[in-house]
Amino acid sequence: xxxxxxxxxxxxxxxxxxxxxxxxxxxxxxxxxxxxxxxxxxxxxxxxxxxxxxxxxxxxxxxxxxxxxxxxxxxxxxxxxxxxxxxxxxxxxxxxxxxxxxxxxxxxxxxxxxxxxxxxxxxxxxxxxxxxxxxxxxxxxxxxxxxxxxxxxxxxxxxxxxxxxxxxxxxxxxxxxxxxxxxxxxxxxxxxxxxxxxxxxxxxxxxxxxxxxxxxxxxxxxxxxxxxxxxxxxxxxxxxxxxxxxxxxxxxxxxxxxxxxxxxxxxxxxxxxxxxxxxxxxxxxxxxxxxxxxxxxxxxxxxxxxxxxxxxxxxxxxxxxxxxxxxxxxxxxxxxxxxxxxxxxxxxxxxxxxxxxxxxxxxxxxxxxxxxxxxxxxxxxxxxxxxxxxxxxxxxx
Numbered sequence: 001x002x003x004x005x006x007x008x009x010x011x012x013x014x015x016x017x018x019x020x021x022x023x024x025x026x027x028x029x030x031x032x033x034x035x036x037x038x039x040x041x042x043x044x045x046x047x048x049x050x051x052x053x054x055x056x057x058x059x060x061x062x063x064x065x066x067x068x069x070x071x072x073x074x075x076x077x078x079x080x081x082x083x084x085x086x087x088x089x090x091x092x093x094x095x096x097x098x099x100x101x102x103x104x105x106x107x108x109x110x111x112x113x114x115x116x117x118x119x120x121x122x123x124x125x126x127x128x129x130x131x132x133x134x135x136x137x138x139x140x141x142x143x144x145x146x147x148x149x150x151x152x153x154x155x156x157x158x159x160x161x162x163x164x165x166x167x168x169x170x171x172x173x174x175x176x177x178x179x180x181x182x183x184x185x186x187x188x189x190x191x192x193x194x195x196x197x198x199x200x201x202x203x204x205x206x207x208x209x210x211x212x213x214x215x216x217x218x219x220x221x222x223x224x225x226x227x228x229x230x231x232x233x234x235x236x237x238x239x240x241x242x243x244x245x246x247x248x249x250x251x252x253x254x255x256x257x258x259x260x261x262x263x264x265x266x267x268x269x270x271x272x273x274x275x276x277x278x279x280x281x282x283x284x285x286x287x288x289x290x291x292x293x294x295x296x297x298x299x300x301x302x303x304x305x306x307x308x309x310x311x312x313x314x315x316x317x318x319x320x321x322x323x324x325x326x327x328x329x330x331x332x333x334x335x336x337x338x339x340x341x342x343x344x345x346x347x348x349x350x351x352x353x354x355x356x357x358x359x360x361x362x363x364x365x366x367x368x369x370x371x372x373x374x375x376x377x378x379x380x381x382x383x384x385x386x387x388x389x390x391x392x393x394x395x396x397x
Contacts, residue, residue: 060091067091068315072337083126085119087162089323089338094163097289098330099127100229102268104288105259108324109276109300114293115322117142117237118348119341120272124195127233128170133193135186136235137212141201143237144356145347146170155343162342169346172197174359177211185366186215187222190232190267199356205241209251212242216254218368220261227266234262240273259286276300289328291339294319308336 057074064071067090074088078096086095106123110116121143124134136143150156150167159167172195175181189196198215200208219234242248242255258269260282273279276292277299292304296317304325305313315338316325327336351359 060088060093064091069338070312070335072332072335076332077337078331083123083130084163084342085122085126086339086341089340095339097123097126099123099130099132101288101330102127102233102270103227103230103263103266105263105269105271105286106289106291107271107273107276107279107287108291108293109273109295110293110324111274111295111297113321114295114319115324115341116272116291116293118322118344119291119293119324120235120237120270121146121344121346121348122341123270124233124235125170125345127230128195131193132230133190133232134235135189135196135232136198137200137215137237138197139200139208139238139241141199141350141356143197143235144172144174144199144351144359145344145349146172146195146197147174147351147355147359148347148349150344150347152343152348155348158343164342164345167345170195172359173363174199174351174356175365176202176356176360178202181365181367182207182211182214183368184215185368186218188366190219190234205247206249209242209247209249212236213249213251213254216251216258219267220254220257224265224267226264229266230268231266233268233270235270235272237272238274239271240275240278243278245278256282259283277303288330289326291324291326292316293324294321304336312336 053075060074061071069089071091072088074093077088078098080094080096082096083099084094085097087093088095102123108116108120124136124146128134138144147169149169156167159165173189174197175184176199177184184198186198200211203211224231236242236255239255240246242252244252255269262269263286275295275297276284276290277297279287292300294316295301301313301316304316307327308325312325319325319338323338323340325336325338328334331337350356
């Protein structure tokens with residue numbers, strides 16, 4: 001009886017193996033189909049994502065063979081998810097900037113009328129689209145044009161070439177810095193979001209220097225959490241005015257501190273200057289992206305010659321307006337390449353004083369409370385001393 005049961009169990013196991021084997025053979029075509037489809041899908045992705053990019057990059061390099069501007073390694077440049085700032089020179093290929101890493105600081109240099117301010121405004125337009133908070137320290141009032149749509153026909157005709165959308169304004173806050181607003185809370189506006197423009201054009205050079213020193217000190221004293229990417233952008237136009245040789249005072253010392261410390265908090269500095277080589281030591285050593293526009297300043301041309309070679313340096317003094325050389329360790333294997341910066345979506349012209357004041361009246365500026373408290377305390381102390389003096393005189397009488 002036990003032998004019969006054992007034989008029966010063995011037969012059942014054998015039967016199950018036969019059935020299992022038969023089922024597996026039936027599934028083989030389906031498994032093979034999945035493998036083939038997966039291979040085709042991976043091959044398609046490889047072609048469209050990698051191989052297609054390589055073929056396109058090779059075609060672009062060939063296109064630039066006769067250009068005076070050297071062809072970059074297109075595969076190492078930022079792609080479309082980043083800030084659109086223009087076109088690769090002579091390639092008609094969109095140029096982008098990795099806005100998330102602008103906390104490593106940027107310096108744009110060039111002579112008067114070369115387009116350096118427009119290049120900076122391109123960057124600001126893009127980071128505003130990405131939701132980054134921007135505060136501009138504006139010494140000439142030029143940045144107030146962000147409040148109006150681009151109405152310059154010459155610029156608008158170029159919008160199609162650069163693949164831009166319709167002109168637009170950016171709804172900035174515009175405050176004129178005067179004696180009553182010298183203690184404006186810059187940190188508040190760095191955290192608030194949107195665009196805040198602080199016009200310094202009514203201040204004397206000495207007071208403008210003092211305000212910038214105070215603004216940088218505010219940011220430094222704030223207890224920020226650390227961030228590996230851009231949180232806020234602080235723009236300093238005509239930053240060469242802070243240099244001691246141009247009459248700058250204490251603000252330059254704070255700027256050296258800022259370029260060393262702000263990065264870890266995710267606060268980027270975007271600086272626009274007529275010269276680059278005048279910035280030395282800590283400032284030059286902490287600039288992540290340099291953009292050199294047209295210049296005849298021998299110091300900057302010599303620096304390009306030493307870093308990039310004589311051929312590239314000869315181009316700098318011949319660059320047309322709006323075209324600049326970009327250099328960043330993160331792009332093009334650290335080598336420089338040339339970008340034709342795009343036209344603006346907002347107006348390139350500053351507001352009139354009345355237009356600027358009209359916007360300023362829409363919002364009450366936020367002032368630093370600790371400064372107000374300190375001032376109030378001094379006032380109360382003076383009043384108290386005055387009262388005691390009066391009482392003392394009264395007793396003597």
